[in-house]
Amino acid sequence: MKIKEYRTQFIQELTPIYDAGEAESFFYLILEEKNQLKRIDLALHPDLVFSEGEIVIWNSILEQLKKEIPIQYLLGKTSFYGLDFEVNENVLIPRPETEELVEWIIESQKSKVKSQNIRILDIGTGSGCIAISLAKNLSNAQVFAIDVSKNALATSQKNAENNSVNVTFIHQNILETEDLQQQFDIIVSNPPYVRNLEKDEIKKNVLDNEPHLALFVADDDALIFYKKIAELAQQHLSENGQLFFEINQYLGKEMIDLLEKMNFKIIELRKDIYGNDRMLSCHCEERSNRI
Structure with a gap:
């Protein structure tokens, strides 16, 4: 079967679930990963064909996409901040909003002395996308990363090796x-x-496939992780150290209130590319003033 003919069939079968543009993007992502062919190759060689064996593989992927299994899991990889990361059912798929958080941290270091070594801790590292991206882009950084899931840490460790960075991974329950x-x-x-009350807003492909351990918190204690991490930061941030969070878009005010009550300073809330309150940064009091 000609690849161009299969492409038409592939998009048609997915368009009841995805829009045509997204279905087409899936096709070319898979084509490059499974057949090492790019869009330009198909344009220049319209008579290229799939073998029977290749069609079996493609049909299997197509059926899984119809079940709304994320394409990143099907391919076993995704891109984040210009780097490649392996992903699987043990880790969340990195989001563009988190790239903005990484960019903010890197920008915050540009005015500082580059010869001065810094220590960074990423709590709840998952795939390692934040820790590894920071280690790759901040040559003076010694990076540590914590996660409660051993399976997630196995994935993040492999991602660090694949991206040629040194990150110290720690199996630990931050709570x-x-x-x-x-x-x-x-x-x-x-x-x-994500609060349980917000589950209705979560896309089916996320809800049915990504690890709930890394997604959800109880409705009546939505800031449990932030409060615990902020308490630890009060004792373990260095002089002029900085705390960065990705947050629930609906809880920006509550986050600011929490950090103000804990005497954090220079609290800044930023919106993401979609206009949602998503990132927050703050500083501890001077060490002499801390509890």
Whole structure:
């Protein structure tokens, strides 16, 4: 069967679930990954064909896409901040909004002395996308990353190796942590923050496939991770250290109130590319003033 003919069939079968543009993008992502062919190759060689074996593989992927299994899981990889990351059912698929958080952290370091080493801690690292991107782009950074899931850490460790960076990964439940053992110049976290009451807003492909451990918190204690991490930051952020969070878009005011009550300073809330309150940064009090 000609690849161009299969392409038409592929898009037609997916358009009841996805829009045509998204279905087409899926086709070319798979074509490059499974057949090492790009869009231009198909344009220049319109008579290229799939073998029977290749059609079996493509049909299997097509059926899984119809079940709304994320294409990143089907391909086993995704791109984040210009780097390739392996992803699977043990980790969340990195989002564009989180790239904005990484960019903010990197920008915050541009005016500082590059020869001065900094320590960064990423809490709830998942695929390792934040920690690894920071390690790749901040040559003076010593990066540590925590996660409660051993399976997630196995994935993040592999991603660090694939991207040729050194990150110290730690298996730890942050909610049960009383001491981080050392000081950090930057603490960053994109913890679980979706309330159960917001499940109706979550797309089926996310709800049915991505790890709920990394997504959801109880409705009556939605800031549990932020409060715990902020408490640890009070003791383990260095002088002039900075705390960064990705947050629930509906809880920006509540986050600011929480951090103000804990005496954090220079609190800044930023919107993401979609206009939602999504990122927050703050500083601790001077060490002499801390509890």
